[in-house]
Amino acid sequence: MAEPIIRAEGLGKMYMLGQAAQRERYTALRDVLGRSVRNVGRRALDIARGRAPPARPRAEPFWALKDVGFEIAEGEVVGVIGRNGAGKSTLLKILSRITEPSEGRVTIGGRVASLLEVGTGFHPELTGRENVFLNGSILGMSHGEIQRKFDEIVSFAGVERFIDTPVKRYSSGMQVRLAFSVAAHLEPEILVVDEVLAVGDAEFQKKCLGKMGEVSSREGRTVLFVSHQLGMVQRLCSRGIVLSHGRVDFDGPVSAAIERHMTAMAHRQTEDDERLLAALGGYEIAITRVETFSASGQAIDQLPWDQPFQVRVRLRVRGPVAGRLLGVAVDSHRGGRVTTWVTDLADVVAAGDEHAEVALEVAPGILAPGAYSLAVAVTEASLAVIHLRDGESPFAIVDTGSAMAAFTNVDYGVALIPGKWSPAASPVPSDPPAAAAE
Amino acid sequence: MTAVPTETKAAIRAPAPARPPAHRRTLVLERGRADRRYWLDLWTYRELFAILAWRDVAVRYKQTVVGVAWAALRPFLTMVIMTVVFHVVAKVKAPPGAPYAILVFAGLLPWTLFSTILSEASGSLVANANLVGKVYFPRIIIPASTALVALVDFAVALAILVAMMVWYRFVPSWRLLLIPGFVVLGVLASLGPALFVTALNVKYRDFRYIIPFIIQFGLYLAPVGYSSSVIPAAWRFWYSLNPVVGVIDGFRWCVLGGSSPLYLPGFFGSLAVVALLLVLGVAYFRRTERTFADLI
Numbered sequence: 001m002a003e004p005i006i007r008a009e010g011l012g013k014m015y016m017l018g019q020a021a022q023r024e025r026y027t028a029l030r031d032v033l034g035r036s037v038r039n040v041g042r043r044a045l046d047i048a049r050g051r052a053p054p055a056r057p058r059a060e061p062f063w064a065l066k067d068v069g070f071e072i073a074e075g076e077v078v079g080v081i082g083r084n085g086a087g088k089s090t091l092l093k094i095l096s097r098i099t100e101p102s103e104g105r106v107t108i109g110g111r112v113a114s115l116l117e118v119g120t121g122f123h124p125e126l127t128g129r130e131n132v133f134l135n136g137s138i139l140g141m142s143h144g145e146i147q148r149k150f151d152e153i154v155s156f157a158g159v160e161r162f163i164d165t166p167v168k169r170y171s172s173g174m175q176v177r178l179a180f181s182v183a184a185h186l187e188p189e190i191l192v193v194d195e196v197l198a199v200g201d202a203e204f205q206k207k208c209l210g211k212m213g214e215v216s217s218r219e220g221r222t223v224l225f226v227s228h229q230l231g232m233v234q235r236l237c238s239r240g241i242v243l244s245h246g247r248v249d250f251d252g253p254v255s256a257a258i259e260r261h262m263t264a265m266a267h268r269q270t271e272d273d274e275r276l277l278a279a280l281g282g283y284e285i286a287i288t289r290v291e292t293f294s295a296s297g298q299a300i301d302q303l304p305w306d307q308p309f310q311v312r313v314r315l316r317v318r319g320p321v322a323g324r325l326l327g328v329a330v331d332s333h334r335g336g337r338v339t340t341w342v343t344d345l346a347d348v349v350a351a352g353d354e355h356a357e358v359a360l361e362v363a364p365g366i367l368a369p370g371a372y373s374l375a376v377a378v379t380e381a382s383l384a385v386i387h388l389r390d391g392e393s394p395f396a397i398v399d400t401g402s403a404m405a406a407f408t409n410v411d412y413g414v415a416l417i418p419g420k421w422s423p424a425a426s427p428v429p430s431d432p433p434a435a436a437a438e
Numbered sequence: 439m440t441a442v443p444t445e446t447k448a449a450i451r452a453p454a455p456a457r458p459p460a461h462r463r464t465l466v467l468e469r470g471r472a473d474r475r476y477w478l479d480l481w482t483y484r485e486l487f488a489i490l491a492w493r494d495v496a497v498r499y500k501q502t503v504v505g506v507a508w509a510a511l512r513p514f515l516t517m518v519i520m521t522v523v524f525h526v527v528a529k530v531k532a533p534p535g536a537p538y539a540i541l542v543f544a545g546l547l548p549w550t551l552f553s554t555i556l557s558e559a560s561g562s563l564v565a566n567a568n569l570v571g572k573v574y575f576p577r578i579i580i581p582a583s584t585a586l587v588a589l590v591d592f593a594v595a596l597a598i599l600v601a602m603m604v605w606y607r608f609v610p611s612w613r614l615l616l617i618p619g620f621v622v623l624g625v626l627a628s629l630g631p632a633l634f635v636t637a638l639n640v641k642y643r644d645f646r647y648i649i650p651f652i653i654q655f656g657l658y659l660a661p662v663g664y665s666s667s668v669i670p671a672a673w674r675f676w677y678s679l680n681p682v683v684g685v686i687d688g689f690r691w692c693v694l695g696g697s698s699p700l701y702l703p704g705f706f707g708s709l710a711v712v713a714l715l716l717v718l719g720v721a722y723f724r725r726t727e728r729t730f731a732d733l734i
Contacts, residue, residue: 015732094467097574099731105468112465114573121569125497137489138573 003109004071005190005222006095010104011068013090013246014061064090065246068104074189075220079237079254081230081261087246088226089194095224096192110189110222113140124168128159128178131167135182149185156207157181187221194226230258230302230396262301283387284319285345285378290392292374293359301395305369305402305416311360311393313376317353321345324386325379328360331391333371338414345378368414369399476724480576487579491586498587509594513550517543520663530664536694537606540599544693545662547595548624548685553653554588555628560635560649567734577727578720581636585625592621599693611695620688623712627681630715633723640733641726661686665698675704681715684708 065087072078080088093099095106096114121138122131132153136146146153154160157177159170167175227233233240233254240257242250242264250260291299293310303309311328326348329340341360349356372395377388399405404412499506517539524530525538532538559581563570566580603610639645660682661669669677677683684705690698 093731097467100469100728101467102469105466108465123493123497125500134489134493137486138569143485
């Protein structure tokens with residue numbers, strides 16, 4: 001392979017987490033002055049009393065990135081994944097020169113453009129035309145380049161008619177489309193993309209991905225892509241880098257990287273549960289863990305749409321189970337509750353067991369592919385809540401070839417309800433209720 | 439696992455056409471390294487500088503219907519008040535041959551330029567926090583572009599000065615042609631302190647409360663409502679070290695000509711202070727700008 005376009009060696013980024021820095025996002029001069037006056041006073045007092053002054057409360061270093069090294073060849077599309085706080089954003093910030101590394105170095109052989117947020121620098125008072133130029137220059141396009149692509153950008157966004165209207169009169173969808181469109185027409189050697197594709201409607205997202213793919217293939221653009229949407233990483237990238245606690249945990253083929261990431265996530269859950277148990281001391285009946293299991297009995301959160309799966313709930317029981325209810329509900333990540341299952345607790349937990357695990361088998365093919373989370377509650381018969389955990393165990397139903405597979409990026413709903421099409425036995429006369437026929 | 443639309447993936451992975459790497463520059467990111475190409479970088483980002491300045495001007499004059507009127511009215515009313523207070527009430531005399539109102543206005547113009555740059559620049563980085571935190575460019579562009587906005591206001595106020603000269607039938611001398619030079623000096627004199635204040639304001643957010651106070655105070659410290667010739671000779675040199683004094687004196691000299699002679703030792707002292715503050719301001723800004731994104 002030729003000379004890498006990006007080479008990172010021993011990269012590290014340190015932040016000081018002082019006692020003050022943790023509480024305050026920024027410092028106020030008044031506080032700094034106040035603090036130092038107080039410290040001097042205290043010190044003087046200590047010395048006067050013949051005591052050694054106490055050591056200063058030292059700010060604590062926190063390494064957001066440590067010893068990160070990798071090489072990326074020209075034309076590679078690399079996904080960077082990791083849980084929140086693993087250092088993904090810090091890495092992208094260093095690569096796009098927003099912040100400098102504390103140690104190590106990066107060598108970059110091309111122009112970097114970062115799409116950290118769509119519409120950065122859009123100004124509501126300016127017209128669409130003015131904003132295209134503003135946003136384009138902010139993203140690193142030259143004036144001539146924007147001029148050349150202007151018509152293309154506007155027609156791609158589909159806002160031709162409103163291009164001389166102030167952006168504040170645009171619908172939010174139009175704003176996002178215009179911003180996306182500017183971004184999609186960037187042509188740097190290296191493109192850094194951070195979650196931007198998470199917004200905007202699915203139709204347009206698809207269009208943008210197509211556009212980026214097309215430009216990439218023609219010009220061999222290198223792309224670094226950070227996202228929590230593993231499906232999208234899988235679809236776009238060939239290689240994955242997993243970051244964990246600021247270090248490179250895995251670097252290799254994208255599917256292996258995603259698997260690695262998910263194992264790490266499952267591991268974390270166990271850690272959390274032990275800490276959680278202590279915190280749940282006060283509950284008579286506490287929900288200690290919620291997980292999804294595949295048909296073959298593996299704890300995974302990517303579930304094929306055509307296989308049954310299980311929701312397993314662990315409980316710590318220190319009170320009577322009789323007359324109490326256990327409910328599990330599925331919430332769509334688009335918002336809204338999809339369905340709820342309720343059972344008498346006494347039916348699934350034997351009286352006297354302190355630790356119990358309850359399984360709920362869910363039939364396949366009904367929950368539509370998409371992202372969901374679970375809400376689990378233990379209640380009295382009156383529905384008074386004993387313990388409720390919301391937003392637990394996020395999982396995805398993965399489309400491996402349903403009838404709707406072609407509509408992956410379209411919001412077609414949360415359920416696949418069997419239906420049967422046929423020509424109607426006695427055709428309706430085409431005349432009066434025309435609206436109904438459409 | 440996931441249904442992969444293979445055509446997209448294949449398209450992205452398709453081999454890159456060979457490209458001559460010659461015209462491509464290699465960038466090394468390292469602690470403290472960004473410095474080397476600082477001024478070159480600034481040049482490559484000149485378009486962004488222009489467009490940010492243009493944005494600020496466009497927004498300023500779009501948002502307020504009376505945008506232009508406001509830029510004209512503010513210095514005009516201040517001039518009226520100062521003339522009344524210093525000349526009519528306190529009986530300060532104007533140098534022979536110069537109407538007091540023009541004396542005041544000729545001082546007020548550079549002062550307004552200075553105070554606008556100082557106050558607009560100080561909050562500019564925080565106001566553009568979303569840009570600073572998300573995109574790279576030499577940060578100095580943002581406070582510097584506020585200077586252009588201040589210059590537009592300045593041009594509007596300059597038109598009033600011309601109108602006043604016509605009103606008073608005051609004929610300026612050839613020195614009026616030197617005004618652009620003093621405008622540049624005024625911008626440089628403002629940028630030094632402005633860069634300091636801008637950088638400090640990122641770190642200490644309550645610093646902005648001090649700015650209006652400094653400006654209010656400075657209005658009386660600087661020879662705006664009076665001519666610096668009223669300062670006792672023994673103090674004149676030290677008084678002139680205030681960088682704003684040099685700019686205002688120079689401006690008056692251009693406008694009023696012989697009736698407001700330039701006090702040369704003080705003027706050069708003032709120039710030296712301007713240069714010193716500018717160098718220190720830029721140096722401090724550059725030293726701190728690398729951490730702006732972490733603070734903002």
